[in-house]
Amino acid sequence: MTLRIGVDLGGTNIRAALLDEKGTILRDVREKTEAHVGPVRIIAKLISLVERVKGEEQVKGIGIGCPGPLDAKMGTILSPPNLPGWDRISLASIVEEHFQLPVKVDNDANVAAVAEALLGAGAGCESVYYLTVSTGVGGGLVINGKVFQGADGYAGEVGNMIVVPNGISHPSLNAGALETLASGTAIGLAGAGKGIYGGAEEVFLEAKAGNQAAQTIIDAAIEYLAMAIANLTHAINPEVFVVGGGVMNSEEQVLLPLREKVKGYVYPGLKESVTIVPSQLGSNAGVIGAGFII
Structure with a gap:
């Protein structure tokens, strides 16, 4: 049986898991990242977690998913906003030297994509x-089971896709980028502007209770997501779109209207062939997918 280790390194938590060839989590540990303590202490914590799940097992290697930007080919982290102090940190090399095992690093969205493509909704x-x-x-x-990285490792970064020219500005994204208009953060901010506090979750609850202002915010976010999916359909025409993340959890509130909206933005011949399905692996996608990039 081939075993591997997946690590999900986030700004809030670090999680490590021992996986079998079917993606079953055999052992699983996690701790708070404490991002403010810096890369040296966080890497030491990551290594400790890997040691705990590995034990005496022989493993194929270690895959690590973490926030971008990063250089997946070199395994180097390049100053992600939620990991302060990580400026050109050669994470793969450090972990590889410690364990004397192959180590690969990729961004969190890519590793989750691998998990869903191989073992989840896109299998x-x-x-x-x-x-x-x-x-x-x-x-x-x-x-075909492999992440398409693009020339510089930025393929698939839809969050910076412009959906509203000269729209909402952002310090590190294009004005009017999808993330500024349809993310959980964006929905929460729009809600606060209408007197709905508590973030995106509260906006969805208010909409369900009949609050028209909340529903208008959600409708707008779905509209922008539909534009992005239509743009991706025309550019790459994937067999299936798998959608995950907290905002996409509601079939009735998000997925059903999203599917209908997409039909209005694609060529007539594509209206019935664009397939949009929910994630099957949920919060486990990151740690499982990390193990399968190795």
């Missing part, structure tokens, strides 16, 4: 585009 499909909508918006394209 059996030749081309899978994974879209995650939560605090931010991310995406990854998997073709």
